[in-house]
Amino acid sequence: xxxxxxxxxxVENWSSQLRELLHQFxxxxxxxxxxxxxxxxxxxxxxxxxxxxxxxxxxKKSNTIVxxxxxxSGKTVLFYQLRDGSxxxxxxxxxxxxxxxxxxxxxxxxxxxxxxxxxxxVPGHSRLMPKLDxxxxxxxxxxxxxxxxxxxxxxxxxSEYLYDILTNASVVxxxxxxxxxxxxxxxxxxxxxxxxxxxxxKELDKLRASRSAISAADIANDFTLGIPGEAFAFTQCxxxxxxxxxxxxxxxxxQVEEFIREHVKP
Amino acid sequence: MLExxxxxxxxxxxLWTCKEIGNALKGSPIDxxxxxxxxxxxSGAASFNYDAPGAAYTLKWxxxxxxxxxxxxxxxRILHLLYVDDLLSMVxxxxxKIYDPKRTVYHEFDETFKQLKMEAEARAEELKKSKPVGKPxxxxxxxxHGQKGGYDGGNKDRSEGGLANDGGDGDGEGEGHKMGNGYxxxxxxxxxxxxxxxxxxxxxxxxxxxxxxxVNKLQKLRSKGGKxxxxxxxxxxxxxxxxKITKKNRVWDDKPPPTKLDFTQTVDGxxxxxxxxxDVEEVHGESMMDIxxxxxxxxxxxxxxxxxxxxxxxxxxxxxFSSMFQSIAGKANLEKAxxxxxxxxxxxxxxxxxxxxxxxxxxxxxxxxxxxxxxLASFTRVSSTVQAAMEEALVRILTPRRSxxxxxxxxxxxxxxxxxxxxxxxxxxxxxSTNLAKVAYWLLQHKVSxxxxxxxxxxxxxVEQLRTHARRLQIPIFEKGYEKDPAIVAKEAIQxxxxxxxxxxxxxxxxxxxxxxxxxxxxxxxxxxxxxDLVLFVGEALVGNDAVDQLSKFNQKLxxxxxSPSPRLIDGILxxxxxxxxxxxxxxxxxxYVSGAPVMFVGCGQSYTDLKKLNVKSIVKTLxx
Numbered sequence: 001x002x003x004x005x006x007x008x009x010x011v012e013n014w015s016s017q018l019r020e021l022l023h024q025f026x027x028x029x030x031x032x033x034x035x036x037x038x039x040x041x042x043x044x045x046x047x048x049x050x051x052x053x054x055x056x057x058x059x060k061k062s063n064t065i066v067x068x069x070x071x072x073s074g075k076t077v078l079f080y081q082l083r084d085g086s087x088x089x090x091x092x093x094x095x096x097x098x099x100x101x102x103x104x105x106x107x108x109x110x111x112x113x114x115x116x117x118x119x120x121x122v123p124g125h126s127r128l129m130p131k132l133d134x135x136x137x138x139x140x141x142x143x144x145x146x147x148x149x150x151x152x153x154x155x156x157x158x159s160e161y162l163y164d165i166l167t168n169a170s171v172v173x174x175x176x177x178x179x180x181x182x183x184x185x186x187x188x189x190x191x192x193x194x195x196x197x198x199x200x201x202k203e204l205d206k207l208r209a210s211r212s213a214i215s216a217a218d219i220a221n222d223f224t225l226g227i228p229g230e231a232f233a234f235t236q237c238x239x240x241x242x243x244x245x246x247x248x249x250x251x252x253x254x255q256v257e258e259f260i261r262e263h264v265k266p
Numbered sequence: 267m268l269e270x271x272x273x274x275x276x277x278x279x280x281l282w283t284c285k286e287i288g289n290a291l292k293g294s295p296i297d298x299x300x301x302x303x304x305x306x307x308x309s310g311a312a313s314f315n316y317d318a319p320g321a322a323y324t325l326k327w328x329x330x331x332x333x334x335x336x337x338x339x340x341x342x343r344i345l346h347l348l349y350v351d352d353l354l355s356m357v358x359x360x361x362x363k364i365y366d367p368k369r370t371v372y373h374e375f376d377e378t379f380k381q382l383k384m385e386a387e388a389r390a391e392e393l394k395k396s397k398p399v400g401k402p403x404x405x406x407x408x409x410x411h412g413q414k415g416g417y418d419g420g421n422k423d424r425s426e427g428g429l430a431n432d433g434g435d436g437d438g439e440g441e442g443h444k445m446g447n448g449y450x451x452x453x454x455x456x457x458x459x460x461x462x463x464x465x466x467x468x469x470x471x472x473x474x475x476x477x478x479x480x481v482n483k484l485q486k487l488r489s490k491g492g493k494x495x496x497x498x499x500x501x502x503x504x505x506x507x508x509x510k511i512t513k514k515n516r517v518w519d520d521k522p523p524p525t526k527l528d529f530t531q532t533v534d535g536x537x538x539x540x541x542x543x544x545d546v547e548e549v550h551g552e553s554m555m556d557i558x559x560x561x562x563x564x565x566x567x568x569x570x571x572x573x574x575x576x577x578x579x580x581x582x583x584x585x586x587f588s589s590m591f592q593s594i595a596g597k598a599n600l601e602k603a604x605x606x607x608x609x610x611x612x613x614x615x616x617x618x619x620x621x622x623x624x625x626x627x628x629x630x631x632x633x634x635x636x637x638x639x640x641x642l643a644s645f646t647r648v649s650s651t652v653q654a655a656m657e658e659a660l661v662r663i664l665t666p667r668r669s670x671x672x673x674x675x676x677x678x679x680x681x682x683x684x685x686x687x688x689x690x691x692x693x694x695x696x697x698x699s700t701n702l703a704k705v706a707y708w709l710l711q712h713k714v715s716x717x718x719x720x721x722x723x724x725x726x727x728x729v730e731q732l733r734t735h736a737r738r739l740q741i742p743i744f745e746k747g748y749e750k751d752p753a754i755v756a757k758e759a760i761q762x763x764x765x766x767x768x769x770x771x772x773x774x775x776x777x778x779x780x781x782x783x784x785x786x787x788x789x790x791x792x793x794x795x796x797x798x799d800l801v802l803f804v805g806e807a808l809v810g811n812d813a814v815d816q817l818s819k820f821n822q823k824l825x826x827x828x829x830s831p832s833p834r835l836i837d838g839i840l841x842x843x844x845x846x847x848x849x850x851x852x853x854x855x856x857x858x859y860v861s862g863a864p865v866m867f868v869g870c871g872q873s874y875t876d877l878k879k880l881n882v883k884s885i886v887k888t889l890x891x
Binding site for chain 2: 071072076080084088089090091092093094095096097098121123125126127128129130156157160206207209210
């Protein structure tokens with residue numbers, strides 16, 4: 001009880017001190033001419049607005065490019081080609097995403113200020129799929145890498161992966177452009193991009209049927225793909241889907257760079 | 267000789283390889299290691315075996331978690347290189363000194379490595395001289411038979427056969443083999459037999475009791491129960507008086523009553539309607555596979571009290587101030603000793619949730635391996651860091667490796683004008699037939715024509731039970747009575763399905779104990795002869811440690827007894843009796859971890875609609891709650 005009493009006295013002391021301070025402050029304010037006061041307030045609010053708008057502006061124009069696709073399709077090589085212009089000693093299956101903010105290697109020699117690109121290479125192993133959901137909301141563009149050499153064997157798995165991406169909530173809502181990149185085209189037996197596009201469209205069309213049957217139980221896919229009743233084509237997507245070719249190993253990645261610069265302005 | 271030594275980042279960029287010994291590896295052992303070992307939370311194991319045509323490698327690895335580096339050494343399996351562990355740790359130490367995240371080329375490390383290798387070899391040589399026997403680097407190395415990659419748990423026993431006694435394991439299995447062949451036909455109890463009793467019987471008398479109901483034997487079977495430690499060495503068959511009645515041994519009465527038994531009447535009363543599916547649907551409603559589950563998103567910040575206490579205790583020892591300072595500044599580097607209490611608490615918690623001990627242990631080792639040497643972030647406790655790492659690991663394990671969209675596969679098979687064949691396998695009384703009916707019901711709702719095949723030609727009443735389900739669901743059933751070879755029945759059923767244009771054939775098989783050689787052989791024959799699209803293992807959610815044994819033995823037997831070079835293993839898991847276990851959901855984790863197959867369905871009740879999908883998030887939450 002005694003402690004409480006003491007406490008109360010102390011609190012009262014403090015409050016009286018505070019009141020005094022407030023009084024002093026108000027007096028001080030009254031002494032300042034009102035014009036100055038308004039000016040100060042205006043400056044303050046303007047700065048906050050400015051800072052806020054910068055943040056909003058920044059958020060809208062994200063500079064993140066996400067590299068995704070099945071394991072073994074060559075995402076990590078592509079990442080290092082973009083960054084360093086070389087694939088170094090080669091790569092093995094990634095266990096963690098590679099991430100970096102850099103100016104593209106091919107543009108390093110250019111003069112003037114270039115906006116760096118934030119590239120994330122998400123591992124393709126399906127156990128690491130949840131990682132993709134974390135980075136998709138940030139993306140300004142998405143590169144879906146397909147192995148053109150060993151395409152037919154991986155076709156179904158790849159299209160399932162692509163289906164999940166194209167029906168992902170943030171991809172649909174933000175209309176994130178997707179580039180389907182047929183990698184390893186330096187090899188002679190690689191499939192052409194037209195063939196791959198057609199095969200993927202065909203597979204996605206089938207997937208659409210089976211997934212919509214199961215959709216009531218599947219919580220992950222909230223959006224349906226394409227126009228019902230018509231054969232699926234990538235042009236039906238709300239976001240832009242384009243197809244390109246590249247060869248990560250030999251460094252022919254001009255089309256990827258073009259895509260990146262289209263969506264992350266220099 | 268060392269075949270290869272690689273240093274790469276966790277992101278997958280190779281930083282350095284040994285050039286002089288850099289002869290090309292056959293196959294892709296490194297990628298296989300990462301995919302099937304490190305990413306499957308098995309990095310706690312000591313080594314990994316890789317088999318490729320013309321090569322058999324053993325891989326060893328170590329992590330540098332602070333820098334995010336992985337060091338892998340590859341060598342021929344026949345050579346037991348003693349210095350590899352030593353070399354790896356030295357390489358790790360030396361490389362950490364020169365590592366710079368911005369650099370990608372380390373040519374100067376060649377020299378250092380040469381020296382380190384020489385040192386390590388010299389030390390190994392010395393060790394060999396002082397101890398002529400030589401302590402093997404990984405003792406207890408037993409290779410997985412015919413499996414592509416096996417795991418060596420260091421001193422820990424391997425999962426297959428590892429539960430049995432150390433020395434007697436090998437020959438016990440062998441004898442079980444012989445005996446199993448001895449009375450392959452007719453004897454019901456004999457067929458339920460396991461290797462232990464087989465051996466015991468072999469020594470007692472081999473010829474007697476064929477087909478007779480032997481009480482002695484039953485008791486032995488029961489006494490065997492969970493104890494597998496005293497296997498071969500008890501030569502005199504002790505007729506134990508303690509009757510440890512385990513569920514597994516009682517075949518006949520632990521089949522769950524398949525829903526309501528008087529189903530026939532309602533359907534019969536309706537007459538033969540043409541629109542069968544709708545009739546059935548009206549009666550039962552929508553299968554729960556299709557009903558979205560609302561997951562209550564409770565606040566996930568519920569910290570566990572036990573772990574909290576543990577770490578508090580720890581903190582008290584070090585003094586309040588220093589621990590406070592540490593929590594603000596972030597601890598320098600996590601060491602094994604720091605992680606130990608939190609991991610132990612976590613392991614205990616997993617085990618209270620019915621996760622098999624072996625699995626919990628391995629998971630904790632793997633989490634510990636991934637955290638050791640990492641920096642603790644500011645304002646976090648060790649326990650919460652460990653918990654977060656474990657949560658990530660669990661989500662990774664339970665996320666299916668391949669698509670589990672069965673309807674998609676069914677449609678794909680339909681295009682090729684082939685029926686999609688699903689074989690239900692499992693031990694006795696886990697609910698194979700009941701859940702087969704549930705799956706049939708779910709498929710029917712999606713306009714897929716289903717046919718059942720009664721290949722349980724072993725247990726009395728099994729065919730009748732399935733026939734009741736079939737009549738109830740108004741779908742055709744293929745049956746050939748009892749005492750037929752199930753493999754042949756299944757084959758005929760598939761032919762029949764091709765004739766009448768069914769999309770899916772659901773094959774019911776007899777329940778069998780995982781140790782039962784003759785029945786496992788029959789199953790292997792069925793699977794190999796018919797090459798089904800999906801081998802579904804039906805397992806109870808009630809099991810604890812036995813889950814590991816069941817699944818690994820089923821997989822092992824399917825692999826061993828198959829004649830084809832690429833044997834069919836279990837593709838998916840159906841978890842039954844999920845409604846009876848409350849929060850003890852550990853069996854799901856154990857089964858998925860052991861087999862690597864995803865949980866495709868969850869049975870959660872007695873009616874046809876009680877079939878669900880596994881909700882990974884809620885399972886993980888329950889496991890860690």
